[in-house]
Amino acid sequence: MSKVVLITGGSSGIGKSMGEFLTEKGFKVYGTSRNPEKYQNSKFPILSLDVKDNVIIKQTVSEIISKENRLDVVINNAGAGITGPIEEIPEEEIKNNFDTNFFGPINVIKAVLPQMRKQHSGLIINITSIAGYMGLPYRGVYSASKGALELLTEAFRMELKDFNIEMTNVAPGDFATNIAAGRYHAPLLDDSPYKKPYGNTLKLMNEHVDSGSNPNLMAEAVYSIINTPKPKGHYKVGEFMQKFSIVLKRILPDKIYEKLLMNHYNL
Template identity: 70%
Template sequence: MSTNQNSKVVLITGGSSGIGKSIGVFLVNKGYIVYGTSRNPARFSDFKIFTLLALDVADTKGIQAAVTFIEEKHGRLDILINNAGAGITGPIEEIPEEEILRNFTTNYFGPINVTKAVLPLMRKQGGGMVINITSIAGYMGLPFRGIYSASKAALEMTTEAWRMELKSANIMMTNVAPGDFATNIAAGRYHAPVIKGSPYEKPYKKTLELMDAHVDEGKDPEEMAKVIFEIIKGNDPRVHYKVGEFMQKFSIVLKRILPDKMYERLLMNHYKL
């Protein structure tokens, strides 16, 4: 990787809002060359902080076009931040299969495909860094968020394996798992409808209200940006990072040390199930 910070080029998927935008703004202010992505940059015509490229993580040709654009302009891409993601809620029994597939396409196959597209360039330039934004929800199966938990857990495990495969190429990879942050993720989340008369009607409705309240009360996404900046500066990332409220991070520790059924009871009490 280039030793001159000002020449480091960063690509952030999903950079038009939320955590991705906060990271981009922070890195621009630190002197990095930043590109964000959006499925439809035209919707953000007033967006001037950094360049937004058209990119849908489900479209491998579009991914390659964005990477080629950066390579032709700068001859390198030092840091990829796989941030684009989508929420999904609902009783697993009632979520349509196409919505499950769509969620995994965004949260799991998308980051894999973007990473595959940048690796040849990183290998050619002698190194690079890939940061996958996962979720604390990926460390546990949460009721009515099981598909989301699974997609993020899959990315966590894949990163563990992939970073070992890439070490010899001087390409580093890490996971950063945020808890609840004050972003618009709840608005963009796929909600399976609360079905009147469904056996899940009352507990699912109650859980939805609780989840939305957690996001509304979440931390400032700039906190994520600061962690990302420190990881990039350090240039030798750990396997996992967790960013969020103390109890959210502590819940991962509890899962490691408590008997499974006791931990399950804690979660059920938390969600009032």
């Protein structure tokens, strides 16, 4: 029997790559989008879902279960970028980012757990970010939301052991996707004390995305995890130096690591 997979944010970027790859491997894949009507030519069904709307989440999950009578894998991929000096980012935009990147996955997890518990099986994969392992300048809110999801998964893993439900994080580095276009960017204010360093950092971040890795690497990693009987709690996918930066943070004194980051961003 083909495993049934739900991918939030499955209409573009990494989510689309994962959905197409898993479909080719014989999985029954359902993706989601806030505007599914735009993706009539998708290689797998795109359903309506907004991770900030609990009613729609429950409706969509129920629709899949009524069709398939099971739900084997859930990939919390929907997310939003945000940049800017923390001092200048409006509070509502900070809350909006956490609603999407942190509370959104929680809402989806809560909606699917009853079915997985009924099946006494299931796998939930949370797509986080290597940025979630460190507080990055002018990406602090994004780092915090993804870091929070990493820690939440650690707790969830222990709470779900009795039900044979697995959960893991996959933290990507920079990939060639359209994430930069969908980010909230705090405006570059002429009278801001952060104008020059924030402007330079923003340009560097966009260059990293434009020259990022092929999203198919994430698809292959997720496929491997699905076929792993007992997945680890954390996986990292990206260029060597991006993954190695996490190792450096563990072994270097705080001030030295901070200096390395500032040098990287020309601060």
